[in-house]
Amino acid sequence: MTSSPRRTLSALALAVGLVAACSTPEAGIPQSMPLPTTAANVAAPTLSQELPVPPTSSSASQAPTSSSATPVKPPAAGKVVVLDPGHNGGNAANPAKINKQVPAGRGQMKACNTTGTATNAGYTEHEFTWDVSVRVRSALTAKGIQVVMTRPNDTGVGPCVDERAAIGNQANATAVVSIHADGSTSPGAHGFHIAYSAPPLNAAQGEPATKLAQTLRDVMASAGFATSTYIGTNGLSPRNDLGGLNLSERPAVLVECGNMRNPDEAAAFASPAGRQRYADAITAGIIKYLG
Structure with a gap:
């Protein structure tokens, strides 16, 4: 969920200033609101548990028995994927840290x-972003792809948008x-969209990021x-206001998987099977992009 116009978290917590997305510039979509800096009255949201990362089978990396055979190169060997699960479980209880102003690019x-x-x-x-990200991490590491997460668990605070980009x-x-x-409250709003920095501020934000966005959208x-019925066009949303994208020097995109206020999509988000579907599609899109 992005940091432009307004949206709400729940009856217990006012939203804080977003990491890279989750309120949108379109009309009728509520923006996350900063928590009051004196608030100690907001309980931290229920935390999801980290899913274990299955170890890569040692047999998969064994050299062929034939002396004339050429060892198979693992998929995307040497390539690094950074996964950025939005928000964090300890954010609601730490308004002073979360409200701190940081650079978000473009001044x-x-x-x-x-x-x-x-x-x-x-x-x-x-909870949703952490769960899906861990599932994607597990699938990518099983393919021999190195994965770096911007946060190690769902119990911490931040990191800030500029730190995530770094x-x-x-x-x-x-x-x-x-x-x-x-988190749009617009009637009937549903569907996913992929945001990317535009106009680009460096070469990586140009063709590479656009290709990453289009590949994920297609998959x-x-x-x-x-695709989204209320943001962007055909599932793509160029943005100039998202710090995590503006500050990136690598091909970067933000996947808004859908609308948590839409009953059908909310049911999918809350279901382990639904989260696995999202993880499978995002994994497939990343692998296709890596080539």
Whole structure:
């Protein structure tokens, strides 16, 4: 969920300033609101548990028995993918840290982060993004792809938007994928969209980022996910206000998986099987981009 216009998290927590997305510039979409700096009255949202990362089978890396055979190169060997699960489980209880202003690119300053949004039943965005990101990480590492996460768990605070971008830059990432879900209250609003920095501020934000966005869009659409009915065009949304994208020196996109306030999509988000579908599609899109 992005940091432009307004949206709400839940009855217990006012939203804080977003990391890279989760409120949108379109009319009728609520923006996350900063928590009051004196608030100690907001309980931290329910935390999701980290899924274990299955170890890569040692047999998969054994050299062929034939002395004349050429060892098989692992898929995307040497390439690094940075996964950025939106928000964090400890954000709601730490308004002073989350409201801190940080650089967001293009001369902008924004709040460090936000709590994100939630379904009407209270399933939080930070839980969803963490769960899906861990599933994607597991699938990519099983393919021999190195994965770096911008946060190690779903119990911490932040990191701030500028720090998340720096992680991708320092890792020399081949692709940076930020995972979010939206919170529009517009009637019937549903579907996913992929945001990318535009106009580009460097070469990586040009053709590489556009290709990453289009590849993920195409693969998710082929997997049966509807493109957004209320943001962007044909599932793509060029943005100039998202710090995590503006500050990236690597090909970076932000995937808004859908609308947490839409009953059908909310049910999919809250379901392990539904989250696995999103993870499978995002994984397939990343692998296709890596080539």
